[in-house]
Amino acid sequence: MVEPEPAVEVSEPVAAERPRFWRHLLRNRGAAASLGLLAVFVLVAAGAQWIAPYNPNAQNLLAALQPPSALHLLGTDEYGRDVLSRLLFGARTALLAAVAVVAVSMVAGAVWGLASAYYGGWVDTLLMRVVDVFMAFPFLLLALMIVAALGSGVVQAVIAVAISYMPVYARLVRGVALGLKELDFVQAARSLGAPGGWIMRRHLVPNLVGPIIVQATLNMGTAIIDISGLSFLGMGVQPPQSDWGAMLADAQTYILQAEWLVLAPGLAILLVVLAFNLFGDGLRDALDPRVERH
Numbered sequence: 512m513v514e515p516e517p518a519v520e521v522s523e524p525v526a527a528e529r530p531r532f533w534r535h536l537l538r539n540r541g542a543a544a545s546l547g548l549l550a551v552f553v554l555v556a557a558g559a560q561w562i563a564p565y566n567p568n569a570q571n572l573l574a575a576l577q578p579p580s581a582l583h584l585l586g587t588d589e590y591g592r593d594v595l596s597r598l599l600f601g602a603r604t605a606l607l608a609a610v611a612v613v614a615v616s617m618v619a620g621a622v623w624g625l626a627s628a629y630y631g632g633w634v635d636t637l638l639m640r641v642v643d644v645f646m647a648f649p650f651l652l653l654a655l656m657i658v659a660a661l662g663s664g665v666v667q668a669v670i671a672v673a674i675s676y677m678p679v680y681a682r683l684v685r686g687v688a689l690g691l692k693e694l695d696f697v698q699a700a701r702s703l704g705a706p707g708g709w710i711m712r713r714h715l716v717p718n719l720v721g722p723i724i725v726q727a728t729l730n731m732g733t734a735i736i737d738i739s740g741l742s743f744l745g746m747g748v749q750p751p752q753s754d755w756g757a758m759l760a761d762a763q764t765y766i767l768q769a770e771w772l773v774l775a776p777g778l779a780i781l782l783v784v785l786a787f788n789l790f791g792d793g794l795r796d797a798l799d800p801r802v803e804r805h
Contacts (some may be wrong), residue, residue: 545789552782556599556602556605561599567596567753568592576768594772596671598753598779605754609731609732612734613676615677616673625716625719629710629711632680635685658746672737680723688715725794731791733785741756745760755776755780
């Protein structure tokens with residue numbers, strides 16, 4: 512009588528890792544709290560036109576510099592505009608600009624770094640030397656040079672900050688891809704004559720998603736700070752569009768007599784940047800295969 516063969520253990524499908532990932536992420540209290548806070552900011556930004564009690568650009572000089580009250584929960588600015596309304600619309604500007612910055616720099620940097628790592632040789636040398644030139648400039652100086660060449664405005668500020676961030680993604684992707692391309696499954700695909708584009712798309716890109724997402728999450732917070740910084744200097748979002756950095760720039764003249772003008776946008780920037788940083792740390796731990804998951 513033939514003995515039955517032992518049952519072959521079937522590996523758990525990749526999709527089954529998703530519940531584990533979310534359990535591990537939400538078990539991190541900082542990440543869970545930051546995720547909830549970010550959801551509030553996104554909802555506020557998306558529904559600003561319905562939530563805001565006033566038109567953010569409507570001026571009423573008779574109500575200028577009024578402290579917080581029942582009519583204006585966060586007071587009014589020097590033109591009598593409602594600070595709460597401008598803060599809500601400023602959240603939309605900040606988040607959309609940050610998403611645009613991260614998306615542009617992430618795609619451009621990933622393509623740059625992936626091509627550099629996969630093809631190597633003189634291509635790698637040339638592309639990385641260009642990255643070194645960009646990284647040799649201090650961020651603010653490089654951003655100001657780009658804005659000065661393109662002109663002031665939110666689009667120009669997004670382009671300037673995205674170009675400044677691109678070398679970070681290029682170096683990150685290149686470093687990870689250099690290790691991946693030496694693995695057996697990539698070498699096997701190359702030996703079978705698979706084209707480079709197919710190998711990068713099929714084997715390298717899926718394994719780069721995790722590090723790129725973590726870096727992008729962390730960069731969302733710094734992008735908000737940098738866009739607000741350019742607006743503070745008058746080279747980013749232009750009036751009358753609501754922006755937290757521009758609100759801080761306008762408030763510096765009245766900081767001693769109307770402190771609410773500084774506190775409102777300052778706390779908003781602090782909270783959203785802190786939320787992105789905490790969420791990025793939790794996301795990094797949840798995606799790290801070395802972290803024990805129970």
